[in-house]
Amino acid sequence: MLHFNSITLENFGPYKGQQQIEFPEQAGVGIIYGENMRGKTTLLNAIRWALFGEILGRGEREISPEELINWESKEEGNHSFRVTLEFEFEGDDYQLIREYRPKTEGVEPNNAEDYTQDGFLRENGTILGPDEQEQRLNTILPRQISRFFLFDGELLQQYQDLLVDQSEMGEKIRLAIERILGVPVLKNGRTDLRTLLDEAESAVADAASKKAETEELGSQIQATQERVKGHRNEVEKLKSERGNLVDKRNKKRAELENIEGIQTQIERRESIEAEIEQLEERLERKEEKLEDVLSDAWYAALDPVLQDRLEELKDQREKLHQGHIDTQVADELAQRLETASRTGTCPVCDQDLEEGDESHLTDEIKSLRETAETDGGSQGEEYDDVVRAIGSLQDVQRTNPKEQINDVLDDLASIRVDIAAKKDDIDEINQNIDESEAKRATSLRKDEEKLTKKIGIKEDAIDSEQEKLTKAEENLDKLQDKLDRMSDGSFTEEKERRKLYEDLFDIFDKGVSSYRDELRDRVEEDASDIFIELTTEPEYARLEINENYGLTIVHESGDRITVRSSGAEHVVALALMGALQNNAPLKGPIIMDSPFGRLDSGHVRNVVEALPNLTDQVLLLVYRDELDQQEAREILGGQLRKEYSMRRESARHTKLVEGGEIDE
Amino acid sequence: MTDDISDIKDTLEAIRTESYTDLPTGLVNDLVQIEYDTLEDREESLQRVRKRVEDSLSEDN
Numbered sequence: 105m106l107h108f109n110s111i112t113l114e115n116f117g118p119y120k121g122q123q124q125i126e127f128p129e130q131a132g133v134g135i136i137y138g139e140n141m142r143g144k145t146t147l148l149n150a151i152r153w154a155l156f157g158e159i160l161g162r163g164e165r166e167i168s169p170e171e172l173i174n175w176e177s178k179e180e181g182n183h184s185f186r187v188t189l190e191f192e193f194e195g196d197d198y199q200l201i202r203e204y205r206p207k208t209e210g211v212e213p214n215n216a217e218d219y220t221q222d223g224f225l226r227e228n229g230t231i232l233g234p235d236e237q238e239q240r241l242n243t244i245l246p247r248q249i250s251r252f253f254l255f256d257g258e259l260l261q262q263y264q265d266l267l268v269d270q271s272e273m274g275e276k277i278r279l280a281i282e283r284i285l286g287v288p289v290l291k292n293g294r295t296d297l298r299t300l301l302d303e304a305e306s307a308v309a310d311a312a313s314k315k316a317e318t319e320e321l322g323s324q325i326q327a328t329q330e331r332v333k334g335h336r337n338e339v340e341k342l343k344s345e346r347g348n349l350v351d352k353r354n355k356k357r358a359e360l361e362n363i364e365g366i367q368t369q370i371e372r373r374e375s376i377e378a379e380i381e382q383l384e385e386r387l388e389r390k391e392e393k394l395e396d397v398l399s400d401a402w403y404a405a406l407d408p409v410l411q412d413r414l415e416e417l418k419d420q421r422e423k424l425h426q427g428h429i430d431t432q433v434a435d436e437l438a439q440r441l442e443t444a445s446r447t448g449t450c451p452v453c454d455q456d457l458e459e460g461d462e463s464h465l466t467d468e469i470k471s472l473r474e475t476a477e478t479d480g481g482s483q484g485e486e487y488d489d490v491v492r493a494i495g496s497l498q499d500v501q502r503t504n505p506k507e508q509i510n511d512v513l514d515d516l517a518s519i520r521v522d523i524a525a526k527k528d529d530i531d532e533i534n535q536n537i538d539e540s541e542a543k544r545a546t547s548l549r550k551d552e553e554k555l556t557k558k559i560g561i562k563e564d565a566i567d568s569e570q571e572k573l574t575k576a577e578e579n580l581d582k583l584q585d586k587l588d589r590m591s592d593g594s595f596t597e598e599k600e601r602r603k604l605y606e607d608l609f610d611i612f613d614k615g616v617s618s619y620r621d622e623l624r625d626r627v628e629e630d631a632s633d634i635f636i637e638l639t640t641e642p643e644y645a646r647l648e649i650n651e652n653y654g655l656t657i658v659h660e661s662g663d664r665i666t667v668r669s670s671g672a673e674h675v676v677a678l679a680l681m682g683a684l685q686n687n688a689p690l691k692g693p694i695i696m697d698s699p700f701g702r703l704d705s706g707h708v709r710n711v712v713e714a715l716p717n718l719t720d721q722v723l724l725l726v727y728r729d730e731l732d733q734q735e736a737r738e739i740l741g742g743q744l745r746k747e748y749s750m751r752r753e754s755a756r757h758t759k760l761v762e763g764g765e766i767d768e
Numbered sequence: 769m770t771d772d773i774s775d776i777k778d779t780l781e782a783i784r785t786e787s788y789t790d791l792p793t794g795l796v797n798d799l800v801q802i803e804y805d806t807l808e809d810r811e812e813s814l815q816r817v818r819k820r821v822e823d824s825l826s827e828d829n
Contacts, residue, residue, distance in 0.1 A: 242808040286776050292810065293803040296817045601825055607788050608821065611780055611796060619779045689773045689804070 106692035115174040117146035118758040128745030131720035138750030144725035256697035294612040301605040311595040335573035346562040353555040438472035631683035640706040693721035
């Protein structure tokens with residue numbers, strides 16, 4: 105088990121001069137209090153740098169070491185820094201020293217090339233060679249799993265990615281989880297046994313090819329083995345190429361995320377540009393329509409003349425209509441008078457006509473008939489002509505495009521206003537974004553799309569090659585069965601060896617999936633227990649694990665809580681950490697930077713209470729509002745082994761002071 | 769506390785007792801231990817696995 109004894113910092117970040125933290129020997133919790141910008145994350149980074157020679161900032165961005173030279177000491181002419189970590193591992197004492205200094209003493213460095221970095225590892229007082237040192241550090245705390253021992257709030261947040269299928273970060277963390285849980289022990293064993301099984305199969309084929317009766321079959325097997333090997337290598341090669349492409353794409357995506365704001369603006373600009381394009385198409389169509397309606401525009405010039413003529417015709421139609429009525433009245437009157445003349449009785453008052461009335465009636469009838477004939481002769485035809493003329497003129501009036509022209513002109517004006525407004529929006533976006541960054545984002549997105557296509561092509565090639573490999577393996581099995589039947593009693597030693605490797609390979613192969621399943625069950629159970637201990641919500645019943653080791657909260661009703669607060673995220677992540685520590689073959693110290701930032705006081709209390717059970721050595725880097733000092737002392741009691749505080753000397757100088765007196 | 773890989777060994781032992789009873793228990797456990805000890809050195813692990821299996825074959829003969 106790994107146990108840190110001390111860390112000594114020299115001019116690293118805000119830690120000017122030589123400063124040391126001694127970790128307690130006994131199992132328990134140590135707390136270092138420091139307000140923002142005093143150097144809590146830098147202290148965590150100092151440990152990472154000592155162990156792995158690299159420092160990661162926000163978003164896993166690598167920080168250049170020269171950024172970490174203490175500013176004040178740099179101004180005083182000291183351009184180097186050093187971290188010394190002393191620890192024990194499986195009964196051996198180690199001293200790890202990593203140093204960053206100018207290449208040439210006495211010459212002021214200007215950039216990263218002027219510096220050099222050295223690392224030394226002493227094992228029980230003896231300095232190890234570079235290769236041995238690297239191998240030993242990899243065994244003590246492999247970089248891939250360091251995230252489970254040295255972590256901060258940002259890392260805890262990444263555990264949400266484990267719930268997202270196909271998430272790249274999720275896949276990365278899943279592999280790291282399997283690494284800490286020991287799955288590579290089985291996977292590596294399977295690979296080694298595959299190699300040795302291939303050798304044993306070749307040895308059988310080789311022996312067969314040397315005997316006359318099995319010579320041909322032996323040669324066939326050798327050739328098929330070569331084919332299998334070739335396909336296997338090709339599959340591996342393609343997978344590795346796909347992996348490289350995925351890595352490249354991840355980098356592009358990470359860069360894109362870094363310029364996400366610009367990305368959003370570019371997308372908005374593109375969307376507005378598309379809208380403008382549509383409006384311009386509408387504008388074009390309206391202009392074509394205007395051209396059409398203008399071809400009938402000459403009718404508009406006739407409008408006053410047409411109107412005058414129409415009025416005249418309407419007057420004429422009115423007169424003709426009146427004349428027609430007059431004729432009908434004269435005709436009707438003449439008929440009545442004729443009846444009176446014939447019967448000698450007045451048709452109105454029913455009295456007999458007097459003498460002399462008859463000649464008067466005859467004159468009157470004659471006059472009325474003359475009137476009716478004069479007015480009624482050609483009157484009907486003329487009336488019809490006038491009505492037709494009015495209809496024709498009204499048709500011409502209806503064809504007049506004046507109103508249509510006005511409508512189209514209104515539409516055109518409105519579209520032009522819309523286009524102008526959208527162009528203004530684009531101008532505004534252009535002012536807000538740096539054009540070079542925008543171009544970079546566009547280029548990154550294109551690169552990302554190209555890489556996605558290439559990955560797809562690679563995946564198809566892998567499927568095809570895998571199919572060929574399966575067929576070749578089936579063929580090889582058949583040939584080997586045939587050889588076994590033919591060579592009963594021959595090459596016994598080679599066959600025994602092959603059988604042993606076959607069995608061992610099968611056990612490790614089955615072991616990988618079986619162990620994974622068991623692990624998931626155990627991690628789920630342990631994480632649920634820890635979660636119930638940490639959460640303040642009594643209705644939460646357990647956690648449920650997915651293929652990637654992502655954990656979902658399950659309510660006592662059986663419902664899954666798919667949307668959870670950042671505080672709940674944090675508690676679930678801590679429960680996962682605890683479960684991994686319980687189930688990992690490798691145990692070691694846990695150092696947490698600002699782990700309570702998103703937790704309320706109830707959760708903080710529960711987490712602090714649970715800390716001593718996580719692992720033997722826990723170190724917290726916290727700020728005052730995150731963890732109340734008195735409360736921590738009360739909760740931890742004798743389990744609180746040591747307190748330090750970060751005291752401000754200046755903005756560029758922090759002093760580590762033993763004891764918990766917090767710098768106000 | 770020494771690093772504990774007994775869970776991995778138990779998993780393989782369960783598979784061995786179910787279907788591969790001809791294989792000696794010690795061999796599978798030893799291979800797991802070799803893989804754990806040489807996790808960061810793949811060449812070394814292959815050599816040691818080969819040697820352990822060859823030793824087992826020699827013992828049988």
